[in-house]
Amino acid sequence: MAAFRHFGIVRHVAHGAIPTGEPYLVMEWLEGEDLAARLARRRLTLAETLTFGARIGEALGAMHARGFVHRDVKPANMFLVGGDVAEVKVIDLGLAWSGEMTRLTDSGGLVGTLSYIAPEQARGDPFDARADVFSLGCVLSECLTGAIVFADEGMMALLTKILHKEAPRLRDRCPEAPPALDALVARMLAKDPDQRPRNGLEVAAALAAISAVAKQGRPGGGQQAP
Numbered sequence: 256m257a258a259f260r261h262f263g264i265v266r267h268v269a270h271g272a273i274p275t276g277e278p279y280l281v282m283e284w285l286e287g288e289d290l291a292a293r294l295a296r297r298r299l300t301l302a303e304t305l306t307f308g309a310r311i312g313e314a315l316g317a318m319h320a321r322g323f324v325h326r327d328v329k330p331a332n333m334f335l336v337g338g339d340v341a342e343v344k345v346i347d348l349g350l351a352w353s354g355e356m357t358r359l360t361d362s363g364g365l366v367g368t369l370s371y372i373a374p375e376q377a378r379g380d381p382f383d384a385r386a387d388v389f390s391l392g393c394v395l396s397e398c399l400t401g402a403i404v405f406a407d408e409g410m411m412a413l414l415t416k417i418l419h420k421e422a423p424r425l426r427d428r429c430p431e432a433p434p435a436l437d438a439l440v441a442r443m444l445a446k447d448p449d450q451r452p453r454n455g456l457e458v459a460a461a462l463a464a465i466s467a468v469a470k471q472g473r474p475g476g477g478q479q480a481p
Contacts, residue, residue, distance in 0.1 A: 258321060263314025265334070265346045285344065287337050290330035290394070299340065299398040301431065305466040307333075307340040308395050312459030314345045315391065319384035319454040326350040328390035329371045330397065369413055370405045374446050377417050385448040388458060392422075392443025392451075400428040404444065421446075435465045 257267040268281040290307075293299070299307060311333060318325060325332075327350045336342040373389035375382045393404045404423065405416050422444040426437040439461050445451050452458050 258323075259317060261314055261317040263310050263344055264317065265344050265348075282346075285334050285336055285346075287335045287339070287342075289346075290333040290335060290343070290398075293335060293338075294330055294397060294401065298401040301399065301433075301436075301469065302466075303340045304395060304398040305436075305462050305469065307343055307398065308391070309459045309462040309466065310341065310343050311345065311391060311394075312455040312457075312462060314343075315384075315387050315455030316457075316459060317455075318345075318351065319387070319456070322353040323351050324353070324382065324384055325387050325390075326376075327368055327371075328387050328394065329368045330394055331368075333394070369410065369417075370403050370407055372417065373448070374418050375448060377414055383448070384454040385451045387455065388443050388451045388453075389445075389448075391455070391458060392440050395440055395443070396422070396425055396428070399425065399432060402428060418446075433465060433469060435468070436462075439465070 257270070260266070265285065266283040268283060270278070270280045272278050311328075315325060315328070325345065325348065327347065328345075332345065332347045334344050334346045336344060369377075371390040371393045373382060373386040376386050396402075396404050405413060407413055408416075422441075424437060425432045425440045426434070439452075439458075443451055443458065452461065
């Protein structure tokens with residue numbers, strides 16, 4: 256956390272150890288609610304989702320540019336400061352990892368929240384920023400539909416879905432979604448990482464483009480997302 260100074264990432268204040276040896280970590284104080292609490296009450300609107308997604312994409316992109324992968328992108332780890340989707344921050348970097356770090360958080364097991372992990376994570380294969388992109392695709396779909404893309408039906412059934420079953424198209428659950436957003440989310444949820452946007456910044460740029468077209472009032476959301 257101390258490596259990042261970004262408006263979309265919870266700020267590190269201090270860390271160390273108390274005299275008896277126990278470690279401590281101090282983060283900035285945030286007031287508001289996490290996205291999971293908001294979604295438990297209602298879905299986000301299209302405008303809210305585009306704003307939220309672009310901000311989260313930028314925050315994850317800052318991590319990706321430094322070689323870090325969050326590994327646990329989910330609604331509970333996205334905090335709406337003051338309840339504002341435009342002031343969202345990524346929190347809980349406890350599973351964040353880069354290729355230069357020793358793996359202290361696992362010993363070969365699954366890491367992350369199962370309903371949101373990418374297929375390569377589920378298989379135990381090497382992964383990169385595109386794993387976070389997959390997870391963010393799950394979150395964006397949930398924001399608009401109110402439904403978890405890969406709902407928990409027991410570990411083995413859920414793993415089978417993640418590995419082998421194509422995710423539902425956004426347009427089937429949210430007909431008002433612009434075609435460009437439907438296409439972007441489908442790419443983010445591709446089983447093959449090579450078919451996804453490369454990092455959070457690419458997602459943020461695509462969402463900003465879709466938002467700009469939507470604000471112009473063009474039917475269907477305009478051109479295909481980059």
